[in-house]
Amino acid sequence: MPAGDLGAVAKLAETMTGDTLCARDHPVRLAPIDFPAPAIAMAIEPKSKADEDKMGAALHRLAEEDPTFHVRRDAELKQTVISGMGESHLEIMADRLRRKFGVDVTLRPPRVPYRETVRGKAQAQGRYVKQTGGRGQYGVCFIEIEPLPRGAGFEFVDKIFGGAIPNQFIPSVEKGVRKALEDGILAGYPVVDVRVTLVDGKYHEVDSSDIAFQLAGALAVKEAATQAGLILLEPILDLAVRVPEELMGDIIGDLNAKRARIQGMEPQGDGTTVVKAQVPQAEVLRYASDLRSITGGRGSFTATFSHYEPVPAHIAERVAAEARRQKEEAESHRA
The missing domain is CATH 3.30.230.10 (Ribosomal Protein S5; domain 2)
Structure with missing residues (x-):
């Protein structure tokens, strides 16, 4: 096949995305593709026991086919978490599970590891x-x-x-x-x-x-x-958001609405500024989508765990009630 042409080969049982196909007498290996890191994570839950039995193998197959799609099991929170390039990407994967593997699932934000x-x-x-x-x-x-x-x-x-x-x-x-x-x-x-x-x-x-x-x-x-007297603790993240300078006001307003504490701003000399803040993890589960909406795709961020601190009382009551509801739902699902 001449250089520049596109080809299709059926029934390759041992190949994966990123492999190099070449002639036996002319071995060559192309540099691996540098795939972007996932931008969003969601918890995925089977709708029935039958779906649960099939879901693990099906997710493994999808992850083999798409290197931007990641699957992991969170042992502490007892959830399967999938990560991808955006909400639409994960919704497409959930739809493929239904159509290709007959696995019916629900997507929801991952649980927060409260203490x-x-x-x-x-x-x-x-x-x-x-x-x-x-x-x-x-x-x-x-x-x-x-x-x-x-x-x-x-x-x-x-x-x-x-x-x-x-x-x-x-x-x-x-x-x-x-x-x-x-x-x-x-x-x-x-x-x-x-x-x-x-x-x-x-x-x-x-x-x-x-x-x-x-x-x-x-x-x-x-x-x-x-x-x-029991209190609930929530994980706090160190957040660094890089955005065009003209959008700083919008970013800071959004972070304030998310209970963030602004730690400082660092101009980068190229028309962008890095806004540093501490923010509860529960408030930024969909931050990749929020940031894209505010900046039109011109912003980026990093988030790392910092520490735990008490949850405000009115929020703690809601979190505890939701945790009890999920526990009852899980018990009825097992029954």
């Missing part, structure tokens, strides 16, 4: 006792919870003395506490930046068990955290 923590200090009892004849279950513990500085994570302190809880059951209490905090208490997001202290407990010579103290630990930490 929970406590306001103050509190103590509570966790009691898991089932004794109705024969071998029963018996585990009682008293724990104290208190906040730690932001970013400190989780600490478990054992202050049991005098054998109130045998040593072999201390890890059981910690395991139950950790599981309860990982699952979340207020809205189903991990509880972080807390110290949990095991201060006392009771056991039974026969009926105490690993599972009884796990459940007692979980019950105790949930009650203590509720008494201490």
